Amino acid sequence: MSLTDTIRKTFVPIHREGYPFIAAFAVATLVLWLISDYLFFAGLILTAWCVYFYRDPQRVTPVDDRLIISPADGVVSSVGPAVPPQELGLGDGERTRISVFMNVFSCHVNRAPTRGRITTIQHRAGKFLNAEMDKASSENERNGLVIDSPHGPVAVVQIAGLVARRIVCWAEPNENIGTGERFGLIRFGSRVDVYLPEGARPRVAVGQTAVGGETIIADLDGSPTLPLYRIS
Incomplete structure (x- = not known):
């Protein structure tokens, strides 16, 4: 080197x-x-x-519409069915949710898990429970985005944690966003949830370490074809 x-x-x-x-x-x-x-x-x-x-390293992001990429650095804390926050307008049905917990040593810059048009951005005030707890998704302060991806809506929700007291989101509704593109950050320990579209298959397990903008957390057709990559 x-x-x-x-x-x-x-x-x-x-x-x-x-x-x-x-x-x-x-x-x-x-x-x-x-x-x-x-x-x-x-x-x-x-x-x-x-x-x-506050480091903001470059990441090598897979470029493939069949893949969902981790929006954050951290540890996968849950994978399973859950109802998206009501304010996002995605209905009352369950979707597969993948949660990534960021501790105070994680890079806290958040990235888009897929490309598409941002149709919704909603902030909701709430509590500051430990972000590793499952009920943090419904009770903590949060900011949610819905991205109209090529395979349907994908929601990504920034959740404040026990130490985090500030969610930052610089994306705007009706903007187009690319996979791996930065859209916000959360200060000092927190969590990001991704609600997958129907038919998506998780490719991570609880306890696995994820790298924002690089780790493939789900795919939409199970194809083994290798994706292209870009640096962002």
């Missing part, structure tokens, strides 16, 4: 949403330096963590 490749892998880009927080941590660290060297080093570690939290 060349020196350039090593630098790129070590120093990944930082998302602009993190700049104010990194600056605040850095200023606090300087203040702590005036009080104690020990506090200074503690602040330095926290500042480095904040920089790491």
Whole structure:
């Protein structure tokens, strides 16, 4: 591996949403330096963590309309039937839901699981329960998008967690979005749910680690054909 490749892998880009927080941590660290060297080093570690939290690495995304891609980094916490949030207008029937839990060390930039037109974006206030709990899907603060994909509507829901207090979504209704394209982030530990269209087959299991924008979490026809990829 060349020196350039090593630098790129070590120093990944930082998302602009993190700049104010990194600056605040850095200023606090300087203040702590005036009080104690020990506090200074503690602040330095926290500042480095904040920089790491807001990393926004490039991802190599499969380009294939038959595939559903993980919208987030983290651990698959549930795979099974569930009714989508009512505000998304997808009816009362169950769909296969795949949940990805992000801890405070995960990359928190969220990406579209499929391409299509965003038909709905709905934010709902709620609680801040542990995002690993199943009832977090219905009781926690959340922001949901419905993407009209080539195989029908796919819903992706950002869910705030015990520590997370801010959901950010910069996508807009009626916009077209590509698979793996960034659409938002959640600050400091959270979860993302994906509600699959009818006929989709999960390709991940509970406990598996997923990489946002890269891991195939479901397919729509079971075809073994290898997809093309693009860097995003």
